[in-house]
Amino acid sequence: MGRRAAAIVGLTEWKPQRRWDEPMFGLDALARLGAELVEDSGLDKSDIDGFAIVGVPEAPVLAPSAVAEHLGMRSRFNERVDLGGATPAGMVWRAAAAIEMGVCQAVLVLCPAIPPPPQGREGSQGREGPKGRDGPKTSSRPIYMGGDAWGSPQAQFEVPAGLVGATPSYAMIARLYMDTYGLDEETLAKIAVESRYNAQANPDAIFHGRPITLQEVMASPMIADPLKLLEVVMPCFGGGAVLVASAELARRGRHRPALISGFGEEMTHRSLTSMPDLLDSPISGAAARAFEMAGATPSAMDTAQIYDCYTITVLRSLEDAGFCRRGEGGAFVREHDFRYDGDFPLNTNGGQLGFGQAGIAGGLTHVIEAVRQIQGRAGGRQLRRCDRAFVNGNGGMMSEQVSLVLEGA
Amino acid sequence: MVRLARDGRSIPDPTPVTAPFFEAALDGRLVLQTCSRDGPFFYPRGRCPHCWGADWRWTDASGRGTIYSFTIDRLGHDPAQKDLAPFVIAIVTLEEGPRAVAQIVDCPFEEVRTGMPVEAVFDIFQPADGGEPVPVLRFRPRA
Numbered sequence: 001m002g003r004r005a006a007a008i009v010g011l012t013e014w015k016p017q018r019r020w021d022e023p024m025f026g027l028d029a030l031a032r033l034g035a036e037l038v039e040d041s042g043l044d045k046s047d048i049d050g051f052a053i054v055g056v057p058e059a060p061v062l063a064p065s066a067v068a069e070h071l072g073m074r075s076r077f078n079e080r081v082d083l084g085g086a087t088p089a090g091m092v093w094r095a096a097a098a099i100e101m102g103v104c105q106a107v108l109v110l111c112p113a114i115p116p117p118p119q120g121r122e123g124s125q126g127r128e129g130p131k132g133r134d135g136p137k138t139s140s141r142p143i144y145m146g147g148d149a150w151g152s153p154q155a156q157f158e159v160p161a162g163l164v165g166a167t168p169s170y171a172m173i174a175r176l177y178m179d180t181y182g183l184d185e186e187t188l189a190k191i192a193v194e195s196r197y198n199a200q201a202n203p204d205a206i207f208h209g210r211p212i213t214l215q216e217v218m219a220s221p222m223i224a225d226p227l228k229l230l231e232v233v234m235p236c237f238g239g240g241a242v243l244v245a246s247a248e249l250a251r252r253g254r255h256r257p258a259l260i261s262g263f264g265e266e267m268t269h270r271s272l273t274s275m276p277d278l279l280d281s282p283i284s285g286a287a288a289r290a291f292e293m294a295g296a297t298p299s300a301m302d303t304a305q306i307y308d309c310y311t312i313t314v315l316r317s318l319e320d321a322g323f324c325r326r327g328e329g330g331a332f333v334r335e336h337d338f339r340y341d342g343d344f345p346l347n348t349n350g351g352q353l354g355f356g357q358a359g360i361a362g363g364l365t366h367v368i369e370a371v372r373q374i375q376g377r378a379g380g381r382q383l384r385r386c387d388r389a390f391v392n393g394n395g396g397m398m399s400e401q402v403s404l405v406l407e408g409a
Numbered sequence: 410m411v412r413l414a415r416d417g418r419s420i421p422d423p424t425p426v427t428a429p430f431f432e433a434a435l436d437g438r439l440v441l442q443t444c445s446r447d448g449p450f451f452y453p454r455g456r457c458p459h460c461w462g463a464d465w466r467w468t469d470a471s472g473r474g475t476i477y478s479f480t481i482d483r484l485g486h487d488p489a490q491k492d493l494a495p496f497v498i499a500i501v502t503l504e505e506g507p508r509a510v511a512q513i514v515d516c517p518f519e520e521v522r523t524g525m526p527v528e529a530v531f532d533i534f535q536p537a538d539g540g541e542p543v544p545v546l547r548f549r550p551r552a
Contacts, residue, residue: 076442119469137538138410148411156421157452171480179523273510
């Protein structure tokens with residue numbers, strides 16, 4: 001028996017796209033997501049008294065008050081969350097905790113992932129500083145993830161080494177894992193193949209209609225050894241949102257409530273260099289507390305929806321969350337079938353590897369799919385029985401970790 | 410904003426706290442902060458990450474370490490080093506305990522291994538902003 005105070009009662013998810021042709025301001029995107037949540041959940045706008053956001057392009061500071069104003073809310077819970085890929089899962093438990101404390105009763109979890117509005121002066125491609133005789137003196141790019149700020153350890157000790165973006169860091173986790181436990185590259189590739197299989201049962205997936213084989217993954221170009229192109233998520237645009245409401249309000253909703261039964265969050269590092277042990281992430285603490293709070297064990301889960309920016313992330317997360325022991329992840333991947341019709345249904349909507357990684361909404365797609373399965377709304381990939389789901393959100397270089405246990409009411 | 414060298418690559422921009430590290434590196438010496446209570450730590454910062462105290466001093470490190478893990482960056486994920494790819498990025502465990510990340514030089518890619526003994530060297534670059542030369546940490550194989 002876990003917490004039963006709050007539940008996810010509604011969801012909406014925009015189809016991911018490589019190009020986003022509909023110009024939209026960030027504040028309007030939030031209002032549209034809100035309207036879709038009201039429609040989906042069956043609750044009224046007047047029931048909603050809180051929200052969680054990442055940020056708003058049109059309001060770089062004081063963003064929450066801009067949201068309350070633009071959405072016409074008198075809001076009691078106004079949260080901005082900064083956990084990278086773990087942000088959406090982090091928003092969900094913060095909302096649940098606030099609801100249980102009586103701070104508020106229904107919270108919008110809003111994750112639009114659209115390009116900045118047109119005519120903006122701030123390009124999304126980054127910028128170069130003033131040019132000297134020998135070319136530009138400085139450079140700022142989104143791929144630095146803020147690590148180019150003056151005085152940041154990344155700018156001084158990581159960027160000059162070339163440790164930029166996430167792929168080289170996850171590649172080093174994979175390399176150490178292979179050399180420590182004897183994992184072969186085909187085992188990792190199997191994760192990508194099964195994610196794509198699941199995407200074939202999801203018409204919204206970016207890779208719907210494009211299954212892949214183990215041979216194709218193995219033959220795809222090496223990006224950062226040992227990770228290959230087809231083991232890396234496809235960045236795209238999109239967005240999504242969920243509505244978290246008190247258990248009492250949830251009973252008025254249109255769908256089976258997905259109770260937020262347990263949760264945990266943990267972090268130790270931003271950069272991989274400072275990760276205490278590359279083969280033991282903070283998931284171990286976050287997941288252990290989530291399961292303990294839920295009064296459940298990994299074996300009691302009907303599905304696992306696990307943040308999958310790379311194949312290696314899935315294998316390591318399964319170990320640290322307790323689905324198998326450390327060092328046994330390779331055997332676990334080989335011995336289980338992760339397809340929606342397999343013995344261990346994982347990332348049943350295709351995961352981000354098959355569905356696409358729509359910016360900050362990438363982490364939300366795992367939450368949304370868990371709720372769909374619990375609510376019986378997963379269409380052709382619906383599990384026969386799904387009462388409990390484990391969700392993990394992962395940010396940065398296996399840095400920010402948030403685990404959730406969801407349970408159908 | 411990442412600081413760039415005259416050849417366009419990203420280089421460090423020392424701060425008052427980290428300047429002693431880069432000054433020593435210009436002499437070819439790898440130095441670490443050592444806390445009187447908790448021992449050496451890296452990267453440089455104002456306070457010991459273990460006790461949060463300021464009772465630390467700069468100490469010479471041996472420069473020796475072993476490769477903890479590594480990757481060959483085929484794309485050059487740093488836009489300012491794209492033209493230099495492919496290169497090997499490694500996290501090295503120093504003899505003194507802390508870890509540092511750097512590129513591996515003077516070694517064919519196919520010979521780089523986890524656990525490989527390496528030693529610190531510094532490449533010196535001229536900043537595009539006309540400032541003093543800036544050292545960048547590298548590691549190369551050692552016998």
